[in-house]
Amino acid sequence: MSSVSTSKVGTSKVSTTKVTGKKITAVSLATGLGLLTLSACGGSEGEESAKAESKTVTLVSHDSFAASKDVLKEFEQQSGYKVKVLKDGDAGQAVNKAILTKGNPQGDVFFGVDNTLLSRALDNGLFQPYEAKGIESVAEDVQLDKDKHRVTPIDSGEICVNYDKKYFADHKLDPPQSFDDLTKPAYKNLLVTENASTSSPGLGFLLGTAAHYGDDGWQDYWKKLKANGIKVVDGWEQAYNEEFSGSAGGKQAGGDRPLVVSYASSPPAEAIYSDPQPKTAPTGVATGTCFRQIEFAGLLANAGNEKGGKALLDFLISKRFQEDMPLNMFVDPVREDAEAPADFVKYAVKVDEPETMAPDKIADSRDQWVKSWTSLVLK
Numbered sequence: 001m002s003s004v005s006t007s008k009v010g011t012s013k014v015s016t017t018k019v020t021g022k023k024i025t026a027v028s029l030a031t032g033l034g035l036l037t038l039s040a041c042g043g044s045e046g047e048e049s050a051k052a053e054s055k056t057v058t059l060v061s062h063d064s065f066a067a068s069k070d071v072l073k074e075f076e077q078q079s080g081y082k083v084k085v086l087k088d089g090d091a092g093q094a095v096n097k098a099i100l101t102k103g104n105p106q107g108d109v110f111f112g113v114d115n116t117l118l119s120r121a122l123d124n125g126l127f128q129p130y131e132a133k134g135i136e137s138v139a140e141d142v143q144l145d146k147d148k149h150r151v152t153p154i155d156s157g158e159i160c161v162n163y164d165k166k167y168f169a170d171h172k173l174d175p176p177q178s179f180d181d182l183t184k185p186a187y188k189n190l191l192v193t194e195n196a197s198t199s200s201p202g203l204g205f206l207l208g209t210a211a212h213y214g215d216d217g218w219q220d221y222w223k224k225l226k227a228n229g230i231k232v233v234d235g236w237e238q239a240y241n242e243e244f245s246g247s248a249g250g251k252q253a254g255g256d257r258p259l260v261v262s263y264a265s266s267p268p269a270e271a272i273y274s275d276p277q278p279k280t281a282p283t284g285v286a287t288g289t290c291f292r293q294i295e296f297a298g299l300l301a302n303a304g305n306e307k308g309g310k311a312l313l314d315f316l317i318s319k320r321f322q323e324d325m326p327l328n329m330f331v332d333p334v335r336e337d338a339e340a341p342a343d344f345v346k347y348a349v350k351v352d353e354p355e356t357m358a359p360d361k362i363a364d365s366r367d368q369w370v371k372s373w374t375s376l377v378l379k
Contacts, residue, residue: 057081057308058107060098060300062091062200063237065111066328067321075315081308090235091200092117099124102301108309111154111297111316115144116203118151118296119363127151127298128306133314138334142294144359151296154316155331158264158351159204160290161191162283164246167258176259178288179212182225189229191259192243195378197370199235200293205261206373207362208291211355215365219376226377231257240266246283248273264290265330268347272327281347290354295331 059065065085072083084107088094091112098110102125113121121127122145131149140146142153161182163175176182182191194202210218233239241249244260247270267281274282297316299309315321322333326344333340340348 054305055081056084057305057312058084060086060107060110062094062112063087068324071324079311092198102126105300105302108303108305109297109312110300113296114200115294125301128301130299130310132317134317137337139336142334151298152313153334154295154297155325156294157331158290158354159201159293160264161286162260162262162266164258165282165284167245177286183228192231192239192257193261194236194239195232195234196373201236201261204291204293207357208355211357222376264349264351267349268344269330271347272343285349287351290351292354292356
């Protein structure tokens with residue numbers, strides 16, 4: 001879907017760098033669970049009346065969600081609903097929590113489930129159908145549930161290895177550009193990635209290697225990465241904002257890994273939030289390591305405020321919100337008539353041929369691949 005005080009492109013607070021997800025925005029660490037719990041199941045007539053009259057709509061998301069205050073204010077003024085945002089950790093963690101609480105959900109709309117985790121959410125009945133207003137303006141190739149409309153595509157981007165330009169210049173070493181490059185001795189102990197079982201960029205990177213090397217080759221590839229000193233941490237925040245030497249947060253935290261799994265849109269965040277703003281981004285993208293990510297939002301089953309949730313979904317694919325996303329969550333809009341801001345376009349890295357994988361292939365193989373990956377890499 002990735003964080004310099006921005007969001008997914010990244011995302012944690014101090015300068016950081018989605019996508020979404022991507023997913024960069026120095027977004028504050030997750031607010032704890034239980035900020036708001038809405039009744040999910042039918043109760044007394046009074047409870048039903050209270051839900052019907054609720055003027056607060058709660059958006060549950062991963063840590064990387066961010067939007068301009070004036071844009072959210074505009075929605076509140078137009079709709080009459082007050083927006084409450086509940087951030088629930090990395091995308092994988094947030095999806096798992098949402099599934100566990102689906103009978104009594106923490107909110108009305110969930111944002112941040114991507115194509116790597118979509119089948120898990122749908123198979124567990126996390127969402128109820130709703131065809132958002134404006135969906136006809138959204139690109140067809142990102143509408144992965146267009147027959148049932150259980151989820152609405154919100155943004156897209158690429159999960160890719162990023163590199164610290166200064167490190168490679170200082171060491172007179174060419175940065176890696178492909179999956180194969182990452183296994184070479186020159187890059188030993190330089191790469192940090194996220195746990196594929198808890199993090200959407202970590203899972204996306206795993207799926208990218210599976211798409212590239214196939215069912216029979218990806219495990220041998222990961223054996224080579226492990227032998228070459230790859231480091232695995234829980235989530236994007238830690239990997240990018242603490243371990244990566246090229247991020248603003250990583251510099252402050254003493255990060256010593258010049259390669260990190262992040263997003264193709266992370267360099268714009270690093271550049272735009274630098275002071276002074278550089279002519280070129282201080283970080284680069286290994287474009288031969290990318291996997292396409294699409295993020296979705298959906299109306300939660302048993303939502304306490306269905307009407308407000310539907311209004312919020314309509315707004316998330318409105319041109320106003322879509323054009324606000326690039327400089328907040330550093331992801332690409334999915335509306336075909338939405339234009340990214342000039343600064344975002346200036347520093348953006350174009351990925352011509354990212355790895356992709358059919359949704360049914362992900363659904364059939366993801367859990368077994370993650371299990372095998374965990375056994376192979378973490379043990």
